[in-house]
Amino acid sequence: MFWADKVAEEIIQSGQYKPYWVDDMFTPSGFAHVGSLRGPLVHDILYRALRDKKEEVKWTYVINDFDTIDGLPSELMQDFEKYLGVPLRIAPSPVKGYESFAEYFAKDFQKVLIGLGIEAEFLSSWDMYHEGKFNEVIKIALDNAEKIQDIYQKVSGSKKKELGWLPLQVICQQCGKLGTTRVYEWDGKTVAYKCESSMVKWAKGCGFDGRISPFDGNGKLPWKVDWPAHWKVMGVTIEGAGKDHSSAGGSRDIAKALCDEVFDYPNPYNLPYEFFLIGGKKMASSKGLGLKARDLADVLPWEIGRFLFTRTDYKKAIEFDPVGTQAIPNLFDEYQKCADAYFNKGDEDLARAFELSQIGEIKKIPQVRFSVLTQWVQMPNMENTIKKEGLETWAKYARVWVDRFAPEDEKFEIKKRIPEEAKTLTQKQKEVLSRISKELDEKWTGDEFQTRIYDLGKELGLSGKETFAAIYLSLIGKDHGPKAAWLILSLDKEFVKKRFNEL
Ligand SMILES: [Zn+2]
Structure with missing residues (x-):
């Protein structure tokens, strides 16, 4: 059975993943590599396989446009360095005609996905946060900060973070950066944060100390928490990721543990797909x-x-x-x-x-x-x-x-002058070319002519290889080439006659 049908059948038979909602995501921080197409295509193919089994399926593709710019393609480094740490959706587009950095790269990738026939509904993570859809999961995450740290430690073996760590970053009200803020207190309504100058290597915060509501798009969950939070907010039941995320103790294991122990949400079906x-x-x-x-x-x-x-x-x-x-x-x-x-x-x-x-x-x-x-x-x-x-x-x-x-050796071109290589032709090879040229005016199909060329060579005691080499050497200066009869028939007859008789 075809792989996608096998997966679809397994999902249906397990009875665990209804209603079927396939999801995948992409961070628009630069031009995507062709290998990045594997994720959306694996999901789209599975979506079609489920649909072909007459199942109701939803298929969404989330653009992670609330992520931070944490690196830049070298050609943008000079002009965009000041936006390191800023959300992708806030930084300007490198090219006119787009509303943001995120939109430019997202549209570029989306065009390819649509071209490839991907039928997902595209969603913006930024929009979902700003519409308040993440408020509930943000509250849950903040209330369970300690537990989340324990899960990180238990699942991935990572060191416990500093005391009072909270799983959130907010957009600094003074400098607009998200990647530089450390949230350190939560009172159930607002969080206190500091925009740190040296928390990350790639961006420098402004030092601002503030207090703000974490809701309605003011703040964003760190991505290990953000991923399962999306599942709960949207209702995703099927989502794979590159197998590097699915290694033991990796982000997928953390997401699963967060589903079980923090978000109280069933772990979606996983497809840990291989690399391209x-x-x-x-x-x-x-x-x-x-x-x-x-x-x-x-x-x-x-x-x-x-x-x-x-x-x-x-x-x-x-x-x-x-x-x-x-x-x-x-x-x-x-x-x-x-x-x-x-x-x-x-x-x-x-x-x-x-x-x-x-x-x-x-x-x-x-x-x-x-x-x-x-x-x-x-x-x-x-x-x-x-x-x-x-x-x-x-x-x-x-x-x-x-x-x-x-x-x-797959490339060739018809030489306008007699090629140097044709000097190696024997008397018999020259003779066969001359004989071929005399039959050019007859009506030939490619196959018939190919046989005729072979026979003409044979009459002179030439092997097929010698006969055809004569043609290639005189026309393209190589001892091999495309099917000789077709090559000759594609050319101007007078040109071939002249060439085959002037050697
Ligand atoms: Zn700041």
């Missing part, structure tokens, strides 16, 4: 390795971008190393295989991987292999064939692959 690796390394946006999520659509059609995540069980790592490899052509091949299983009632898991990768209506897909298309786009005069076969969309990606990812 590129070139064998875990991709981290901060290191600038690999692709950003926003770049995915330049490289793959949306459905195939979705397929890249859908086809693999969430428990298995995805390795995707597109540079200088066949990873992208192989992905298209696999996608075609799954489409074939879907349309021709083949392997059920493959069919389901295709089905769950679709966005909107299920459409037939091209039959031509992507690797063939990567050759066509390098041949002249193929535009009509590409159009006729309905391959324009895939051809666009084939061109990108050739330009950005293809190994050198």
